[in-house]
Amino acid sequence: MPDPDAPLLSASQKRIIAAGGTALAAVFLAATFYFLFLLLRTFVAGFKDVLLPLAIAAILATLLRPIIEFCESRTRLNRVGGIALLFALVIMSAIALALFVVPPALNTAGEFLKAAPGLLESFLEWVKGVAPTIWEWLTKQLGESPQAYLMNSLEGNSELLREALSRVQSSSGSLMAFFGSLFGKVAAYSIIPVYLFFILNGDRNIWKDIDKQLSFLPEERRSDLVFLARQFSEILVAFFRGQIIIGLLLGLVLAVGFGLVGLKFGIALGFVLGLLNIIPYLGTMLGILTVLPIAYFQDGGGPTLIGLCAIVFVIGQLLTDYVFTPRIMGDKTGMSPMLIIFSIFFWGAALGGLLGMILAIPLTAFFLVFWRLAREKYLPALTAEAG
Numbered sequence: 415m416p417d418p419d420a421p422l423l424s425a426s427q428k429r430i431i432a433a434g435g436t437a438l439a440a441v442f443l444a445a446t447f448y449f450l451f452l453l454l455r456t457f458v459a460g461f462k463d464v465l466l467p468l469a470i471a472a473i474l475a476t477l478l479r480p481i482i483e484f485c486e487s488r489t490r491l492n493r494v495g496g497i498a499l500l501f502a503l504v505i506m507s508a509i510a511l512a513l514f515v516v517p518p519a520l521n522t523a524g525e526f527l528k529a530a531p532g533l534l535e536s537f538l539e540w541v542k543g544v545a546p547t548i549w550e551w552l553t554k555q556l557g558e559s560p561q562a563y564l565m566n567s568l569e570g571n572s573e574l575l576r577e578a579l580s581r582v583q584s585s586s587g588s589l590m591a592f593f594g595s596l597f598g599k600v601a602a603y604s605i606i607p608v609y610l611f612f613i614l615n616g617d618r619n620i621w622k623d624i625d626k627q628l629s630f631l632p633e634e635r636r637s638d639l640v641f642l643a644r645q646f647s648e649i650l651v652a653f654f655r656g657q658i659i660i661g662l663l664l665g666l667v668l669a670v671g672f673g674l675v676g677l678k679f680g681i682a683l684g685f686v687l688g689l690l691n692i693i694p695y696l697g698t699m700l701g702i703l704t705v706l707p708i709a710y711f712q713d714g715g716g717p718t719l720i721g722l723c724a725i726v727f728v729i730g731q732l733l734t735d736y737v738f739t740p741r742i743m744g745d746k747t748g749m750s751p752m753l754i755i756f757s758i759f760f761w762g763a764a765l766g767g768l769l770g771m772i773l774a775i776p777l778t779a780f781f782l783v784f785w786r787l788a789r790e791k792y793l794p795a796l797t798a799e800a801g
Contacts, residue, residue, distance in 0.1 A: 467603050470606055501611075649776050675723060677705065
């Protein structure tokens with residue numbers, strides 16, 4: 415006969431039930447976070463043209479605020495005067511770019527388009543010489559040489575494009591819808607300077623505002639949330655400010671290097687690839703796919719020029735990893751190169767393209783900070799209660 419005073423469950427059974435309850439709670443929290451993420455993604459996608467200009471203005475204001483504070487402290491200008499001076503400098507810089515940078519860039523782009531068929535022709539001849547069996551197989555499958563098939567496809571696509579344009583022009587409704595959509599986007603993004611002015615001119619302490627809005631929470635939880643928001647802001651500012659400077663320096667290194675080794679369009683490609691490295695490693699990966707083929711197939715190109723361009727890439731990446739990044743950014747993110755590359759592709763897929771890739775490093779760094787806080791402060795207490 416069982417002892418009536420004996421406990422219903424043994425200590426080991428209690429631990430198993432506690433572990434199961436903890437696992438179920440973790441699954442429920444993960445499902446909740448995933449649902450909220452999908453909801454947020456849908457909301458952002460639906461109101462992207464409204465939210466993105468405000469987000470861009472907020473990031474620009476955070477990056478430019480030190481300049482405004484410098485103008486206030488070192489000159490006789492007030493806050494509005496400093497903002498006006500900054501806007502005037504931006505307008506003059508844009509005019510200078512339009513006059514002195516855009517025309518040469520357009521000429522370079524035109525020369526590249528003219529040279530593209532010749533580069534493609536050289537590439538196809540190289541494939542034919544290196545892999546004649548594959549070339550013959552493709553010829554049988556296509557009913558004509560791959561070169562002729564590709565050229566006919568390009569001509570067909572151009573005909574389709576001209577036909578589509580003529581249809582758009584003949585349809586007044588489609589044309590009006592196109593211009594209406596274009597006007598909406600221009601109007602949405604032209605409001606950025608207005609947002610930027612009001613944010614820069616504001617004296618409100620955003621952290622005190624957040625703390626005040628979260629006053630319904632216990633003080634300890636409220637301070638943790640404010641800490642996480644402040645950490646994310648600091649990481650975001652340090653990342654964008656640092657990566658812009660690093661991208662400009664890397665672009666200068668690549669442009670000079672490609673120009674010295676004789677790469678066609680090397681100066682323009684160097685600057686573009688350097689600026690693309692605002693998303694870490696993106697410029698390098700795209701550069702390998704574009705620069706090395708151009709180096710091989712251009713007039714006077716070949717393995718020697720490929721080797722020289724590869725050396726330029728290596729020098730640029732070494733300077734970025736061991737000189738520019740440590741001196742400009744330090745260890746703001748605490749992320750390894752492998753984690754950086756993974757986070758870029760992960761957030762690019764999660765948030766749908768370029769915006770996710772741009773925000774990948776700050777978002778991942780923020781979650782690392784969140785994990786460290788939870789691991790050191792909340793998880794030990796949770797496991798102790800479960801035990």
